[in-house]
Amino acid sequence: METDDILQVEKQIQDEWLLFEVYETDETGRPTRGKLLAHSPSRAALHEFLQKNPCPHWYVIYTGDVPKKGMEVVL
Amino acid sequence: MTQVPFNPEASLLIFPCTIECRHIGEVRLALDTGASTTTIREDALTDIGYSPKSLTDLVSFSDASQSHLVPRVTLKSFSLAGARIDNLEVLAYTIPDGIDGVIGLNFLRHFNLNLNFDRGILTMERIDSSQ
Numbered sequence: 741m742e743t744d745d746i747l748q749v750e751k752q753i754q755d756e757w758l759l760f761e762v763y764e765t766d767e768t769g770r771p772t773r774g775k776l777l778a779h780s781p782s783r784a785a786l787h788e789f790l791q792k793n794p795c796p797h798w799y800v801i802y803t804g805d806v807p808k809k810g811m812e813v814v815l
Numbered sequence: 816m817t818q819v820p821f822n823p824e825a826s827l828l829i830f831p832c833t834i835e836c837r838h839i840g841e842v843r844l845a846l847d848t849g850a851s852t853t854t855i856r857e858d859a860l861t862d863i864g865y866s867p868k869s870l871t872d873l874v875s876f877s878d879a880s881q882s883h884l885v886p887r888v889t890l891k892s893f894s895l896a897g898a899r900i901d902n903l904e905v906l907a908y909t910i911p912d913g914i915d916g917v918i919g920l921n922f923l924r925h926f927n928l929n930l931n932f933d934r935g936i937l938t939m940e941r942i943d944s945s946q
Contacts, residue, residue, distance in 0.1 A: 762841055768819045769896040770831045771841050783912065787858035798862065799841035806913030807826055 743773045746799070753779050755804035759786040762797045771799040817897040817939040823932040829914060830937070833894040834905075837864025842915035846937075850919035853893065857907040859915050860888060870907055893922060898939045900925055 743763055750758065760774035777798070778789040786800055807813045821828050828846040833839060834855060840863045842855065854876075861867055870886035886907040893903040900922055910916050926939040 762839075765841070767896070768831070769833055769841075769894060783856075784858065787862060790862040795838065797839040797841075800859070800915065801843055802913045804913065806829060808913070813827060 760799045819896045819937045823935040835891040844916045847917035853919040854906040855916035856909045
């Protein structure tokens with residue numbers, strides 16, 4: 741089975757949303773190995789992908805700054 | 816006891832969380848002790864198997880600027896690392912870009928929390944032993 745090191749992929753693709761199928765997680769629950777299914781600057785694009793291609797165990801992460809630089813956030 | 820690392824310098828404390836319905840989703844949510852209820856992007860909830868048509872239980876939701884009606888659903892389970900709550904009610908609402916929602920008090924109050932900013936470690940100790 742083709743697998744990706746999720747942390748490495750996160751470092752390679754900056755400022756985008758990434759969608760993985762998850763194969764392994766670490767003891768803190770963070771996904772560590774999986775397969776990159778899609779990536780896009782748009783979160784909605786990953787939702788569209790999953791609606792067309794349901795995945796039993798997926799992981800979504802944004803690799804840009806949160807919040808964006810210069811922004812302050814009150815939740 | 817659950818221990819999870821975080822970046823003590825970050826503007827938001829963001830943690831990987833697992834949400835489960837028919838499918839399992841791994842999302843990143845901000846810890847928010849000011850939120851009464853855990854809130855998750857509606858897209859993510861439909862991606863773990865909720866039908867948009869099932870999101871009909873609406874509750875009033877107030878954020879910093881306004882009030883509106885948002886759907887409420889019950890997850891099969893919600894986990895932050897080893898800290899898991901079954902049948903957790905969450906709200907379906909899209910938080911600003913970069914995260915998929917917030918971890919609110921309806922999850923956090925099941926645990927004694929320690930945010931160690933010196934070491935960048937969140938420690939969670941379950942309060943009740945019912946699960």
